[in-house]
Amino acid sequence: MRYVAGYTADPRGSDAVNLAVAMARRQGATLDLVMVMPQNSQYNGVYPHEAGFETILAEQVSQWLDEGLALIPEDIQAQAHIRSGESEAEELIAAAEELGASLLIIGGSNTGIFKRFSIGAVANSLLHASTIPVVLAPAGYSRTEPITRLTCALGTRAGAEGVLQSGIAMAKRRSLPLRLVSLVAVGPGESTATVEDAKKHLLQVAATGDGASADVLDTLDMEIVVGTGRSIEDAVDNLKWKKGEILLIGSSRLAQNNSIFLGSTANRILRALPVPMIVVPRNYVLQAKELFPTTEIPVIDAEEIAEAEK
Amino acid sequence: MSSPDIVRNATGDHGLSEKGLKAGSVGLIGAVVIGISCIAPAYTLTAALGPTVSEVGVHLPAIFLVGFIPMLLVALGYRELNNAMPDAGTSFTWATRAFGPWLGWMGGWGLIAATIIVLSNLAAVAVDFFYLMLAQIFSNPSLADLTRNLPLNLATTMVFIAGACWISYRGMETTKSFQYILVAFQLLVLGWFAVAAFTHVANGSAFDATTIQADWFNPFAVESFSQFAAGVSLSIFIFWGWDVTLTMNEETKNPKKTPGRAATVTIIVIVLIYMTVSLATLSFAGIGTTGLGAGNPENQGSIFAVLAGPVMGPFAILMSLAILSSSAASLQSTFVSPARTLLSMGHYRALPKSFGKISPTHKSPGYATIAAAIAAAGFYIITRTLSENALWDTITALGMMICFYYGITALACVWYFRAQAFRGVQNFLFKFLAPLVGGVILLVMFFKTAYDSMDPSYGSGSNIGGLGLVFILGAGVIALGVVLMFFMYRRNPEFFKGQVLSRASEPYNP
Numbered sequence: 001m002r003y004v005a006g007y008t009a010d011p012r013g014s015d016a017v018n019l020a021v022a023m024a025r026r027q028g029a030t031l032d033l034v035m036v037m038p039q040n041s042q043y044n045g046v047y048p049h050e051a052g053f054e055t056i057l058a059e060q061v062s063q064w065l066d067e068g069l070a071l072i073p074e075d076i077q078a079q080a081h082i083r084s085g086e087s088e089a090e091e092l093i094a095a096a097e098e099l100g101a102s103l104l105i106i107g108g109s110n111t112g113i114f115k116r117f118s119i120g121a122v123a124n125s126l127l128h129a130s131t132i133p134v135v136l137a138p139a140g141y142s143r144t145e146p147i148t149r150l151t152c153a154l155g156t157r158a159g160a161e162g163v164l165q166s167g168i169a170m171a172k173r174r175s176l177p178l179r180l181v182s183l184v185a186v187g188p189g190e191s192t193a194t195v196e197d198a199k200k201h202l203l204q205v206a207a208t209g210d211g212a213s214a215d216v217l218d219t220l221d222m223e224i225v226v227g228t229g230r231s232i233e234d235a236v237d238n239l240k241w242k243k244g245e246i247l248l249i250g251s252s253r254l255a256q257n258n259s260i261f262l263g264s265t266a267n268r269i270l271r272a273l274p275v276p277m278i279v280v281p282r283n284y285v286l287q288a289k290e291l292f293p294t295t296e297i298p299v300i301d302a303e304e305i306a307e308a309e310k
Numbered sequence: 311m312s313s314p315d316i317v318r319n320a321t322g323d324h325g326l327s328e329k330g331l332k333a334g335s336v337g338l339i340g341a342v343v344i345g346i347s348c349i350a351p352a353y354t355l356t357a358a359l360g361p362t363v364s365e366v367g368v369h370l371p372a373i374f375l376v377g378f379i380p381m382l383l384v385a386l387g388y389r390e391l392n393n394a395m396p397d398a399g400t401s402f403t404w405a406t407r408a409f410g411p412w413l414g415w416m417g418g419w420g421l422i423a424a425t426i427i428v429l430s431n432l433a434a435v436a437v438d439f440f441y442l443m444l445a446q447i448f449s450n451p452s453l454a455d456l457t458r459n460l461p462l463n464l465a466t467t468m469v470f471i472a473g474a475c476w477i478s479y480r481g482m483e484t485t486k487s488f489q490y491i492l493v494a495f496q497l498l499v500l501g502w503f504a505v506a507a508f509t510h511v512a513n514g515s516a517f518d519a520t521t522i523q524a525d526w527f528n529p530f531a532v533e534s535f536s537q538f539a540a541g542v543s544l545s546i547f548i549f550w551g552w553d554v555t556l557t558m559n560e561e562t563k564n565p566k567k568t569p570g571r572a573a574t575v576t577i578i579v580i581v582l583i584y585m586t587v588s589l590a591t592l593s594f595a596g597i598g599t600t601g602l603g604a605g606n607p608e609n610q611g612s613i614f615a616v617l618a619g620p621v622m623g624p625f626a627i628l629m630s631l632a633i634l635s636s637s638a639a640s641l642q643s644t645f646v647s648p649a650r651t652l653l654s655m656g657h658y659r660a661l662p663k664s665f666g667k668i669s670p671t672h673k674s675p676g677y678a679t680i681a682a683a684i685a686a687a688g689f690y691i692i693t694r695t696l697s698e699n700a701l702w703d704t705i706t707a708l709g710m711m712i713c714f715y716y717g718i719t720a721l722a723c724v725w726y727f728r729a730q731a732f733r734g735v736q737n738f739l740f741k742f743l744a745p746l747v748g749g750v751i752l753l754v755m756f757f758k759t760a761y762d763s764m765d766p767s768y769g770s771g772s773n774i775g776g777l778g779l780v781f782i783l784g785a786g787v788i789a790l791g792v793v794l795m796f797f798m799y800r801r802n803p804e805f806f807k808g809q810v811l812s813r814a815s816e817p818y819n820p
Contacts, residue, residue, distance in 0.1 A: 038481050064670065
């Protein structure tokens with residue numbers, strides 16, 4: 001299994017690499033570090049034609065990519081790729097598709113001054129077009145120990161089953177603890193859903209989802225929780241988050257089949273979220289190798305790494 | 311534990327290859343659109359028509375045609391250099407290769423100075439038409455006069471420059487469809503202007519109906535060599551950008567044929583539109599120095615700002631829109647050029663290293679882009695404060711600067727290919743004769759214009775202590791370049807000792 005990490009030579013790029021390492025260590029994946037070289041639109045009307053810049057830029061980009069590779073610890077296999085194209089987001093998606101990657105990991109913008117997550121332009125385009133699950137690293141993500149738990153946020157609308165299926169598949173692969181969460185805002189003017197409704201729905205989804213038969217659910221280390229608060233942001237804040245946890249969320253119903261479109265609730269969750277987030281395309285069909293539980297590559301746990309580093 | 315080594319691509323270069331270039335995506339029409347967009351005819355006409363009329367009067371069409379000759383000759387040399395050293399940048403590296411670091415540095419400086427000056431002029435023209443368009447939208451002529459308010463004008467121009475700089479810094483670009491629309495719109499509006507002007511002449515409602523005469527096309531009828539030189543250096547400016555089509559190779563669908571054909575089609579379209587519009591302007595307005603006359607110094611900074619209303623009536627707003635959009639688009643794309651040349655110079659240590667920095671987030675020449683914006687803003691503030699007629703003076707200074715760096719580049723071509731000059735007719739024509747003649751013409755124009763512009767009454771008549779402002783601007787920029795060059799030599803001599811970019815010439819190797 002391969003993960004693609006979109007690299008830029010700024011703090012955002014290191015966030016992405018750190019998270020990619022953390023996920024690869026837990027899930028037993030190899031990394032593909034991808035940098036996109038901007039391709040000038042011929043129609044921009046640049047005059048005079050300056051060819052020297054391209055050469056200098058290419059040199060710089062491959063130097064940056066070496067720096068990026070150097071961030072990846074030796075226990076993870078990694079490859080580096082330079083692509084060139086007009087749109088960074090499009091190239092990252094294309095790279096992930098061509099490499100057959102299961103996840104596309106990038107850093108959220110670090111230029112935001114408000115919340116942990118204020119999304120950069122590239123991340124934003126990915127969250128509205130990617131055909132592969134996108135993982136967003138929050139600004140300043142420095143943890144490279146394996147991720148510890150997967151939280152799957154399930155809405156009350158149709159489509160929750162698909163998200164759950166992806167979550168279960170990811171958890172099953174290497175027995176990653178799974179937590180199912182429904183977020184309910186009970187404040188005035190918020191949705192009329194009650195905590196009971198949400199809980200009932202969660203259980204129902206968990207019980208009926210395809211690939212989530214009773215015996216499968218039993219083998220999983222699973223927890224079902226309802227997060228409440230005056231607003232969705234509040235509900236996210238009120239949930240307990242483990243160190244090294246990661247949130248899985250689905251796309252809006254506005255998304256085209258097999259692609260991502262971040263809905264408004266997801267957007268609000270994103271703004272309050274203290275942990276990384278995976279967004280799965282609508283009706284995403286998992287690849288066989290993701291469903292295939294593996295113990296071929298042992299899970300490296302935190303203590304082992306700590307020992308190795310000593 | 312899994313394999314500890316980091317796997318690299320077999321080539322070790324991360325797989326970057328020629329497929330990076332978008333090979334073969336531009337067809338003939340696309341290349342022509344790119345050529346026209348680099349020339350930006352609506353902008354060049356409004357900026358250069360007036361100053362050229364003030365020099366050569368009714369012989370405007372003749373001078374426009376003559377101005378193309380040195381442009382063509384130099385562009386042929388440009389193409390040879392571009393083919394021989396495609397990765398080496400432009401004037402700066404070429405001149406350094408041929409003549410060594412000192413002249414190379416000045417060649418690069420000339421290119422940067424020219425693009426900085428045109429940036430400040432583009433921004434100023436955009437601002438004029440911005441206020442004019444506001445006046446047309448709200449049918450309130452007093453809004454158009456806001457551009458004459460010095461602090462407001464400076465502030466708005468700074469906003470335009472800052473905006474274009476920001477877009478460039480972020481690496482955002484004009485897309486294909488947008489560029490097609492911009493170019494089609496410009497040509498359409500210019501054509502409309504010409505037709506409307508001729509209609510007025512036919513109906514007897516023109517301001518100063520003047521009959522077109524064969525003499526207008528005779529360049530030898532221009533009264534003095536000074537006027538001729540000034541006119542030619544101005545008309546170099548109106549063709550500046552045309553040669554972009556010649557240097558497009560691997561981007562075109564048919565690299566053998568498309569560039570040449572595109573250059574030919576572009577020049578036919580451009581000459582047609584220039585001839586039609588300049589004849590229309592002269593027949594409608596005459597060259598009188600009062601009222602709407604094209605000879606009126608009041609009108610010469612930006613001729614369409616004055617004439618579009620009387621000629622096109624309520625549709626004059628289209629002209630404002632065409633010029634505003636074309637100058638704003640050019641403003642943004644022109645930022646790329648000085649920024650990249652500054653970056654190359656920083657990279658080769660001809661400028662402080664920080665100019666060679668590339669923004670990690672946007673992968674654009676960040677430091678150099680901001681430096682270019684500050685320089686353009688500074689140049690405009692100085693010119694506008696010293697002269698009421700800043701547009702006119704900057705265009706004249708720009709003409710000089712283009713002659714300077716084009717001249718150096720053309721001669722660099724002759725010198726670089728000296729071993730091949732007399733080996734075959736084609737080499738002789740394209741690598742020797744054409745660039746030699748073109749380069750010499752341009753340098754002669756440069757020195758003649760520089761000398762004449764010392765006269766306090768030169769151009770718009772702005773002067774400081776009896777010395778013409780155009781001379782002060784032009785010579786000042788070059789002198790500044792010389793000072794900076796010696797400063798850099800003191801600080802960072804490797805480049806000037808030829809340790810970074812060495813001199814070279816292409817041997818004859820059939």
